[in-house]
Amino acid sequence: MKIYYDQDADLSLLKDQTIAILGYGSQGHAHALNLRDSGLKVIVGLRAGGPSYERAQADGFEVLAPHLACSRAEIIMVLVPDQIQPQLYREAIEPNLSPGKMLMFAHGFNIHYGQIVPPKEVDVTMVAPKGPGHLVRREFERGAGVPCLVAVHQDATGQALARALAYAKGIGGTRAGVIETTFREETETDLFGEQCVLCGGVSALIKAGFETLVEAGYPPELAYFECCHELKLIVDLIYEGGLSFMRYSISDTAEYGDLTRGPRIIDQRVKEEMKRILEEIQSGRFAREWILENQAGRPVMNALRRQEAAHPIEEVGARLREMMPWLKKK
Ligand SMILES: NC(=O)C1=CN([C@@H]2O[C@H](COP(=O)(O)OP(=O)(O)OC[C@H]3O[C@@H](n4cnc5c(N)ncnc54)[C@H](OP(=O)(O)O)[C@@H]3O)[C@@H](O)[C@H]2O)C=CC1
Numbered sequence: 001m002k003i004y005y006d007q008d009a010d011l012s013l014l015k016d017q018t019i020a021i022l023g024y025g026s027q028g029h030a031h032a033l034n035l036r037d038s039g040l041k042v043i044v045g046l047r048a049g050g051p052s053y054e055r056a057q058a059d060g061f062e063v064l065a066p067h068l069a070c071s072r073a074e075i076i077m078v079l080v081p082d083q084i085q086p087q088l089y090r091e092a093i094e095p096n097l098s099p100g101k102m103l104m105f106a107h108g109f110n111i112h113y114g115q116i117v118p119p120k121e122v123d124v125t126m127v128a129p130k131g132p133g134h135l136v137r138r139e140f141e142r143g144a145g146v147p148c149l150v151a152v153h154q155d156a157t158g159q160a161l162a163r164a165l166a167y168a169k170g171i172g173g174t175r176a177g178v179i180e181t182t183f184r185e186e187t188e189t190d191l192f193g194e195q196c197v198l199c200g201g202v203s204a205l206i207k208a209g210f211e212t213l214v215e216a217g218y219p220p221e222l223a224y225f226e227c228c229h230e231l232k233l234i235v236d237l238i239y240e241g242g243l244s245f246m247r248y249s250i251s252d253t254a255e256y257g258d259l260t261r262g263p264r265i266i267d268q269r270v271k272e273e274m275k276r277i278l279e280e281i282q283s284g285r286f287a288r289e290w291i292l293e294n295q296a297g298r299p300v301m302n303a304l305r306r307q308e309a310a311h312p313i314e315e316v317g318a319r320l321r322e323m324m325p326w327l328k329k330k
């Protein structure tokens with residue numbers, strides 16, 4: 001497996017090229033600002049009247065309708081939500097593709113599941129940061145970076161990988177390490193990670209712990225600090241030095257509880273369910289469900305969002321975070 005760092009990427013490959021960033025949300029604003037700070041020429045493609053249009057202008061970018069941005073740019077990075085991309089592709093991107101251009105993604109969903117099929121004469125690549133967009137920006141500003149995956153789906157120019165690596169360097173990814181992979185591998189592992197561990201698994205674990213303590217009669221504020229707030233402090237230690245550094249910092253009592261009780265929580269049944277979820281991703285069943293859910297106007301997503309917003313952990317957490325002035329208010 002190949003991992004690329006700063007010395008493996010040449011920013012000058014992009015210096016005379018215009019980069020269009022479509023979307024100015026979580027990833028979009030971070031890529032646009034980091035690339036500009038790296039000395040590259042960036043324009044932003046957005047629909048007029050949307051909330052991020054003025055934000056991108058206020059940050060000093062030239063903001064154009066998506067089809068105009070695509071017609072002006074040699075490099076087009078698609079950073080609108082995955083479910084929006086196929087329509088935006090048909091309306092604004094495809095008519096403005098021509099030989100020599102490079103179409104880029106930060107996640108492989110639409111290419112891997114065949115929702116977007118670009119013409120053969122353009123490069124199609126991916127630079128997928130392994131972290132939320134706001135941290136892609138925050139880490140870059142402090143001189144660090146978020147690791148990325150890079151993949152080439154089509155190499156029409158012979159320069160696709162080199163140009164994608166230059167882009168990864170421009171957003172700070174090669175400071176931390178950029179792994180070469182495929183659209184399939186990125187898509188499947190990314191969906192698996194967010195469903196089973198990073199978002200789905202962690203949220204379910206936090207809520208189960210919180211509910212168990214509250215149902216046993218402990219104060220919800222205490223349950224929040226124990227099962228949610230402290231998680232970040234523990235994960236920071238794992239991020240910095242692995243599980244061993246976290247275990248070095250916690251008490252021996254905590255470490256003994258971790259080693260003996262942890263496997264009772266995440267046991268063989270959990271792993272069996274993870275395997276089933278991975279199979280749904282690999283077979284395309286999850287992708288079909290998500291595509292149809294969007295076509296139907298998101299009835300399940302809307303109901304679940306309402307239900308989750310009403311969970312007691314949200315009210316308690318908001319109240320406690322209000323007392324922590326160092327946390328950014330949403
Ligand atoms: N979120 C993350 O941290 C990560 C995301 N990715 C990938 O990056 C890509 C972008 O995701 P993310 O940054 O979360 O996206 P966001 O949801 O943050 O994107 C919002 C942006 O998309 C624009 N947009 C939304 N709907 C439309 C529309 N109908 N037409 C035109 N523009 C629209 C919004 O404009 P407006 O203001 O007008 O609504 C806004 O600028 C996805 O492929 C995702 O999988 C990869 C790694 C991590």
Ligand SMILES: CC[C@](O)(C(C)=O)C(=O)O
Nearest residue numbers: 129130131132190194198
């Ligand atoms: C963990 C969620 C993520 O995969 C990410 C930030 O990397 C996403 O798609 O938002």
